[in-house]
Amino acid sequence: MRDDRGVRTVPSIIHLDMDAFFAAVEQAAKPSLRGKPVVVGGLGGRGVVSTASYEARRFGVHSAMPMAQARRLCPNAAFLSGRFAAYRQSSDIVMALLRERSPLVEPLSLDEAFVDLEAGPYGPALADAGPQTGAQLVLAVAEDLRADILERTGLTASVGAAGSKLMAKIASEQAKPDGLVLVEIGSERAVLSPMPVRALPGIGPATEQTLRRAGLTTVADLADAGEGELVQLLGRAHGTGIHMMAVGHDERAVVPDRDAKSVSVEDTFEVDLADRDRILHEIDQLTARCVGRLRAAGRSGRTVVLKVRRFDFSTLTRSETLRAPTDDETVIAETARRLALQVDTTGGVRLLGVGVSQLADYTQEDLFAQAAQAAEAQTAQAAGTGAGTEESAEVPAEASAGAAGAGGADAPGTAPGGRAPAEPPSVLRRWLPGQDVHHAEHGPGWVQGSGVGRVTVRFETPYGPPGRVRTFAVDDPDLEPADPLPLRRV
DNA sequence: TCTGGGGTCCTAGGACCC
DNA sequence: TCTGGGGTCCTAGGACCC
Numbered sequence: 001m002r003d004d005r006g007v008r009t010v011p012s013i014i015h016l017d018m019d020a021f022f023a024a025v026e027q028a029a030k031p032s033l034r035g036k037p038v039v040v041g042g043l044g045g046r047g048v049v050s051t052a053s054y055e056a057r058r059f060g061v062h063s064a065m066p067m068a069q070a071r072r073l074c075p076n077a078a079f080l081s082g083r084f085a086a087y088r089q090s091s092d093i094v095m096a097l098l099r100e101r102s103p104l105v106e107p108l109s110l111d112e113a114f115v116d117l118e119a120g121p122y123g124p125a126l127a128d129a130g131p132q133t134g135a136q137l138v139l140a141v142a143e144d145l146r147a148d149i150l151e152r153t154g155l156t157a158s159v160g161a162a163g164s165k166l167m168a169k170i171a172s173e174q175a176k177p178d179g180l181v182l183v184e185i186g187s188e189r190a191v192l193s194p195m196p197v198r199a200l201p202g203i204g205p206a207t208e209q210t211l212r213r214a215g216l217t218t219v220a221d222l223a224d225a226g227e228g229e230l231v232q233l234l235g236r237a238h239g240t241g242i243h244m245m246a247v248g249h250d251e252r253a254v255v256p257d258r259d260a261k262s263v264s265v266e267d268t269f270e271v272d273l274a275d276r277d278r279i280l281h282e283i284d285q286l287t288a289r290c291v292g293r294l295r296a297a298g299r300s301g302r303t304v305v306l307k308v309r310r311f312d313f314s315t316l317t318r319s320e321t322l323r324a325p326t327d328d329e330t331v332i333a334e335t336a337r338r339l340a341l342q343v344d345t346t347g348g349v350r351l352l353g354v355g356v357s358q359l360a361d362y363t364q365e366d367l368f369a370q371a372a373q374a375a376e377a378q379t380a381q382a383a384g385t386g387a388g389t390e391e392s393a394e395v396p397a398e399a400s401a402g403a404a405g406a407g408g409a410d411a412p413g414t415a416p417g418g419r420a421p422a423e424p425p426s427v428l429r430r431w432l433p434g435q436d437v438h439h440a441e442h443g444p445g446w447v448q449g450s451g452v453g454r455v456t457v458r459f460e461t462p463y464g465p466p467g468r469v470r471t472f473a474v475d476d477p478d479l480e481p482a483d484p485l486p487l488r489r490v
Numbered sequence: 491t492c493t494g495g496g497g498t499c500c501t502a503g504g505a506c507c508c
Numbered sequence: 509t510c511t512g513g514g515g516t517c518c519t520a521g522g523a524c525c526c
Binding site (some may be wrong): 041042044045046047048049050062066067068069071086109134176202235236237238260261262263264265266267268351353355 | 491492493494496497498499500501503
């Protein structure tokens with residue numbers, strides 16, 4: 001199934017993309033929302049739309065739109081905050097179905113993945129097939145896959161099949177929603193040529209503008225322009241990459257199991273932060289969450305990054321690279337705090353973020369690395385390095401970690417993700433629209449809304465008809481948060 | 491009621507080293 | 509004595525993607 005230049009002769013790469021994924025999961029889980037506009041995203045004053053159902057898109061609502069604007073466009077939609085545990089459940093099922101077709105699955109996000117069918121059970125048959133029958137086989141496999149996904153999750157997926165990642169991705173976009181498109185080997189240029197430059201992944205608003213100023217608006221224009229001009233306009237890497245894509249050349253392999261290269265956590269505040277101490281406190285909180293995820297992944301990091309978005313939306317980062325990787329909350333918090341002192345926060349801070357990069361595989365128990373770090377710190381101290389002295393004081397001070405950050409140093413094994421554990425229940429009772437709940441008498445349901453001491457719950461499950469609404473006091477002891485139900489009975 | 495959160499990759503300048 | 513030149517690391521920012 002490769003020609004003598006190593007190019008595929010069968011469109012055996014598929015790109016799968018779930019349709020309006022988050023919103024579709026909500027509709028599958030909540031029968032009363034099926035066929036209705038649903039908007040998932042941040043519900044606060046500064047939230048944006050994460051996903052809009054196709055019903056909501058008809059009103060002009062789309063991803064990344066400010067939630068306030070979405071409410072104006074489509075006031076009757078259901079506005080829900082996300083339920084990531086539920087999305088992961090469905091995603092896991094979908095990814096498992098993909099892996100039945102080939103071990104070579106490259107997830108791009110919860111709802112998107114490439115699959116190389118050549119490497120799977122259909123590989124031999126595809127290898128024996130000519131271009132025509134090969135394409136037929138790929139279509140059959142893809143339709144079977146979509147049917148399986150629908151049966152097992154109740155969700156629709158769109159699939160593109162082609163001889164390269166680029167064309168498979170473009171094909172799945174054309175297939176949306178709930179469709180399948182195959183780009184025949186050899187027809188790549190014809191498919192690409194009339195498309196606007198924005199159709200190519202990697203061309204966003206800025207690049208589009210640059211190209212437009214040079215008179216380049218279609219992919220055919222890019223191909224005709226030639227590599228030289230594109231490098232001139234866009235720089236070495238981007239220019240050559242875009243040119244390769246424009247002429248339909250893409251031999252990138254499907255690669256599974258990419259290790260994360262950074263871990264970060266950020267928060268936008270409802271009201272800008274002005275107080276120095278408050279800012280430092282938030283940095284401690286963010287650090288605790290970041291470290292929680294770092295440790296959960298069994299990693300440590302060497303570079304600490306602080307991100308600050310100011311009142312005027314100007315965004316800057318400050319980073320510091322340590323002498324050795326760490327997952328020590330105190331060290332990371334101290335570093336982030338030190339970085340915070342370098343930025344002018346007068347006027348207010350809209351967003352803070354704490355991240356770690358230059359990741360290494362090592363865990364808290366890696367005493368050798370800790371010892372090495374401490375020794376190096378001492379050397380630095382002896383050499384009179386300012387930053388070194390500060391850290392060397394922290395590294396061995398394991399016991400101080402618990403005392404350091406408020407909410408920091410969560411007891412291991414409490415809440416996943418390192419959330420603050422021990423708040424009184426009355427304070428934790430913040431009911432979010434969309435959230436799964438269970439009532440002692442009425443059973444499973446979800447929060448439709450809350451306010452003025454009351455919470456409204458709709459009692460329904462993915463398996464039954466639309467349910468009835470009831471209202472309770474927010475601190476009703478019979479009402480509890482619940483885990484998401486599977487979309488299909490198990 | 492203007493603009494999330496979690497990532498990836500690239501560029502460019504300065505430090506530092508050989 | 510007078511601008512070499514390349515490689516690598518660090519830092520900051522920007523574009524892009526989902």
